[in-house]
Structure formats: C-alpha cells, structure tokens
Amino acid sequence: MTGSSLAEKTCTPCRGGVPPLTPAEAEGYHLQAPDWSLMDGATRIERRFRFKDFLEAFAFVSRAAALAETEAHHPDISFGWGYAVVSLRTKKIKGLHENDFIMAAKLDRIADGTGAAGQEA
Template identity: 85%
Template sequence: MASRLAEKTCTPCRGGVPPLTPVEAEGYRTQAPDWTLMDDATRIERRYRFKDFGEAFAFVVRAGELAEAEGHHPDISFGWGYASVSLRTKKIKGLHENDFIMAAKLDRLADGAAGVEPRRED
C-alpha cells in the first residue's frame, strides 16, 4: 500500500480545504504503518535509525531535495544515528493526503529503494 502512495505526487494545497478527520488519517496511516499520528491526528511523525551521523545526514540531504521537488516540506531534526521527521499541512493546520505521500516517499528513501529520486522540473 505504501508504494501506491509513493507513486503519487503532492498537489499544491492553497488552504480552504478541511484537514483529514482522525478516521480518515488513520486510514492513510495504515498505508504508512511506521508513522505515528500525533496531536489529535493533526500531524504524523517517524524516527529513522541509521548506523552513524554520516548516514543520517545523507538521508536529511536527500529528504530535503525530495521535499523541494514535491513542494511539501517536513520538519526534520537529526543527530548521530537518527533523523526524526514530522509532517503536517500548515495551510490547513492538519493532515492532507500529501503528508502521507511524503511519508511513503521518505520511507522508500530511507530504505534506499530505487525510483524515489526527487523529480526535477527543467
């Protein structure tokens, strides 16, 4: 299921749409099972583990490139052997399908799966 989300592209969110309800958010979360619903289902979060600081830093760089390409920007903190990522759609103050699309793409990126290179607009 997560791979299906990872094949989608984030769509621009200009606000004015309601955030996902907790039930809807849980439905998406089942497609990104390593993520946790937080703050009354208004954001999702995951902590990734890596073998050292270099791997964590490399993931953060790739995640930043992916976020720029998708136009959807997570909050990321990292240190030796870990990176924590939090997603929510700030314009609607809650969750949107885009958050789960990014979650699935970040999971693939962390797993080193092919096909998740940030798309570039030429």
C-alpha cells in the same frame, strides 16, 4: 491503495481552504504508513529513523530535503548522530492532508536506500 501506490503519487499544491483529514480519514491513511505515528489528535505524523552513524543520517536528511523541494511539501526534520526525526503536517490547513502520507511513503523509500534501521521505540 497500498503504501507503494502512495509513493507513486505526487503532492498537489495546497492553497488552504480545504478541511484537514478527519481522525478517521487519517487512520485510513495511517494503515498505509504504519511506521509513522499519528500525533496531536491526528493533526500530524512523525517517524524516527535510525542510522549507523552521523553521515548516514545526514545523507538521509539531504535526500529528504531534495525530495521536499521537488514535491513542494516541506517536513520538519531534526537529526543527529544515528537518527533523524521527521514530522509532517500541512501547515496551510493546520492538519493532515493526503500529501503528508505521500511524503511519508516517499521518505520511507529513501530511508530504505540509505540504510535506516526503522523506527525507534
């Protein structure tokens, strides 16, 4: 499966009661979303997007919010002049789920359309 095929999927409702991805499973998905960082013992993923100004960052965040509502999967987002930081994890299972990587792939596509410069070091 490629990152683009993840972007073609739709998030499935998570009702809890399913185990989060193991670190090994998270690593497998991470290969499909290499611009994202595995964080906190592979219980969440995060990416910092860069933009040329505040308006581009805001436009990305607005599109990300619309996507989150459509997918019913809501990331934590912070942003300011020229950047947005997105953190994903499935709160009901306190860890990562395939949904997080689906959202990551879709957010990458949105960023490509709004002029993101990629991940900051």
